[in-house]
Each structure stands twice: as C-alpha cells, then as structure tokens.
Amino acid sequence: MRVLVTGGAGYIGSVVVEELVRGGHQVVVYDNLSKGHSAAVDPAATLVRGDLRDRDTLRATLQAERIEAVVHMAADSLVGESVQRPDKYYDNNVGAGLSLLAAMVECGVQRLVFSSTAAVYGEPAKQPIEESDPTVPTNPYGETKLAFERALPWYERAFGLHTASLRYFNAAGASERCGEVHDPETHLIPLVLQAAAGVRPEVTVFGDDYPTPDGTCIRDYIHVVDLAQAHVLALGAVADRSCIYNLGCGGAGYSVRQVIEAAGRITGREIPLRIGPRRAGDPAVLVASSARIQSELGWQPRLGELDVIVASAWQWMKKFPGGYRRSASAA
Ligand code: UFG
Numbered sequence: 001m002r003v004l005v006t007g008g009a010g011y012i013g014s015v016v017v018e019e020l021v022r023g024g025h026q027v028v029v030y031d032n033l034s035k036g037h038s039a040a041v042d043p044a045a046t047l048v049r050g051d052l053r054d055r056d057t058l059r060a061t062l063q064a065e066r067i068e069a070v071v072h073m074a075a076d077s078l079v080g081e082s083v084q085r086p087d088k089y090y091d092n093n094v095g096a097g098l099s100l101l102a103a104m105v106e107c108g109v110q111r112l113v114f115s116s117t118a119a120v121y122g123e124p125a126k127q128p129i130e131e132s133d134p135t136v137p138t139n140p141y142g143e144t145k146l147a148f149e150r151a152l153p154w155y156e157r158a159f160g161l162h163t164a165s166l167r168y169f170n171a172a173g174a175s176e177r178c179g180e181v182h183d184p185e186t187h188l189i190p191l192v193l194q195a196a197a198g199v200r201p202e203v204t205v206f207g208d209d210y211p212t213p214d215g216t217c218i219r220d221y222i223h224v225v226d227l228a229q230a231h232v233l234a235l236g237a238v239a240d241r242s243c244i245y246n247l248g249c250g251g252a253g254y255s256v257r258q259v260i261e262a263a264g265r266i267t268g269r270e271i272p273l274r275i276g277p278r279r280a281g282d283p284a285v286l287v288a289s290s291a292r293i294q295s296e297l298g299w300q301p302r303l304g305e306l307d308v309i310v311a312s313a314w315q316w317m318k319k320f321p322g323g324y325r326r327s328a329s330a331a
Helices: 011-022 055-064 079-084 086-107 140-159 188-197 224-237 256-267 291-297 306-319
Strands: 002-006 026-031 046-049 069-072 111-117 162-168 170-172 203-206 221-223 243-247 273-276
Touching (some): 002 011, 011 224, 026 055, 069 086, 069 224, 079 086, 079 140, 086 140, 111 140, 140 162, 162 224, 170 224, 170 306, 188 203, 188 306, 203 256, 221 224
Parallel strands (some): 002 026, 026 046, 069 111, 111 162, 170 221, 203 273
16 A cells, blocks of 8 residues: 555654555655654655645645555654643644644545554553543643544544554564654663663662552553554554554563663663652553454564563664664664
C-alpha cells in the first residue's frame, strides 16, 4: 500500500517506517521536523516537510502520492508539559489531528492507524489493563489522545473511515538505525544509559515508597520494533473494520530498580542513582493485557525481555553518541 506516516521522523515513527518498508509498503513521511530528525527517515521513504494544519500541502501530498492509508503518529507527548500547556496539546493532538481527518475525507483515504497511549486509562483500578477498562485520563496528554480516539467512530459512521487506535505502554529500545533521542529527555531508559555513559552525573529514582515489591514504579516496556510490527498488522486490519488495541508485553512488568540493574549488567558500568520524591501523576503500576491484539491479529512481542530492550538502546547510543547530529563508532 501507499502509506503516509505523520511524525515518521520521530523516535517511534522512524521505526514504524522501517517496518512498513520491510513489509513492502511505499512510504511517505509527513513531518514538520519540530522534534523529528530527517536522518532518522528510512532512505526508501519520501520525506515531505509539512505541518498537519497546512491543509493545502497535506491534501496535495495525499493526492500526488496516491495515498491509500495513514499512520498518524505526529503529536506532543510529554505528560508534564501537557499540564503546563494544555492549549498546545489540544491544538496539536486534537486540532491538527482533525485537520488530517478532514484532508483524508476530502481525498477519499479511508484507513487510519492512530498512536494512542496508556495515558488514556489514568490511574487504573486493576492490572493488567484491558481495552474495555474505564478511560479516565489524569492529564491533558491522555485527555487529548482520548478525545481524538473518541472522534474516530463518528468519522467511521459518517464517512466510512476504518481506524485502529493503538494504546502504547512504555516504548523503549532501538532498531539498528533508529533510537530514542528527545530534547529534553524525560524517559527512564535513555536517562539511565546516559548516566552509565557519564553524560549525566546520576539518575534520580522518582520515589521508592510505592506499594510494589521494591517500592519503585512498575511499567510495561515494549521494544520499539515489536511495537512497529503491530502497526503493519493494524494496517491490514483496517481494510474492513475499526479496532482498539493495547500494546505492551504484559507479565509482571519491570520496576525502576530492575531497569537500573539491567542497565548496570549490560553496560558493565556503575550507575549512580539518587532517590528523589515521587513525580506527580505517576501511577504505581501500569501493565497491559495485549491479549486482544494477540488473538485477533496474531501479534507477539518477540523482543520483550528487559535485557534485550536495554541492550538494543545501549548499542544504538554507542553507535550514535551524539544522536542524529553526528555519528561515531564508539561511546
Ligand atoms: N522515572 C524515574 N526517573 C527518571 C525518569 C523516570 O524514576 O528520571 C520513572 C518514572 O517515575 C516511571 C518510570 O520511570 O515510573 C518510567 O518513566 P518514563 O518517563 O520513562 O515513562 P512513563 O511511564 O512516565 O511514560 C510513558 C510514555 C508516555 C506516556 C505514559 C503514559 O513514555 O509518553 O507512559 O502513562 F504518556
């Protein structure tokens, strides 16, 4: 298929593009490069630098490239920032998304795969979380992702769009070419590896008094390549129906301390850590049930072991110590 990937120059988007290319799809990346990196875009894909609110460029791209399906990944995704700047999150995650839907309707593109998030569940009452559990976001990030998700059934009814909302848990790790680099970096695994590499003096553990076995928060880390493969499967599913899927590895999840221990094992380096206060809004445990996508689409996480995830992130960081700005052979 001819697929447009919005946000395809970002961390997860660039790996999704790689997997789509590997699956034989023709990919056009549509990205304003506000956070993404042109160097992260697979050379087999076409990059169009554009904003989703620029409806003329968007429509022209959909038409000129004869796009048949869209994977919509362009978004703002920092929970803390969303609390400070709800306006920015509504504008980008809802407003720009609706601009995309309008262009799709105008151009007759009827298949959409949407990047949603575990943040739509807020503080869940039970684990593992199933798709049918209540959605009660506790921040504008989760709220705006849910608002867009909730628009989709209405667009299906009125305009015939088929959509898949993929609720990501904690994406981590790297492919050979593409890895995680954000500015500022807020995610645990890159921060821990930066502490291992000596790029930062220490990592702060946000609370060790949670009701978990070692007192630190538990999350469901999913390798970005496993996550990307789910998008390829979801594209097939939206040929004739709409769906919502959680994407995590399930099981018991991993605590912050377990992540730091894994990074110590893999890097062979001491990781200086400091116990700090809890970070506002962090639930103690977030673990997905991904039974639905496993049974309906046959998706399986193949790289779900924590050591595999952390090792891939470390390999990538050693290969690209300056991120996408420059590459070198060793850290
Ligand atoms: N953590 C630390 N120290 C740090 C950074 C993180 O202890 O310096 C802890 C957090 O408190 C949390 C865990 O490590 O318990 C993971 O934190 P991340 O920031 O890596 O990831 P989150 O679980 O907060 O966020 C993820 C996605 C978000 C999404 C959110 C939904 O990265 O995009 O899940 O719940 F919004």
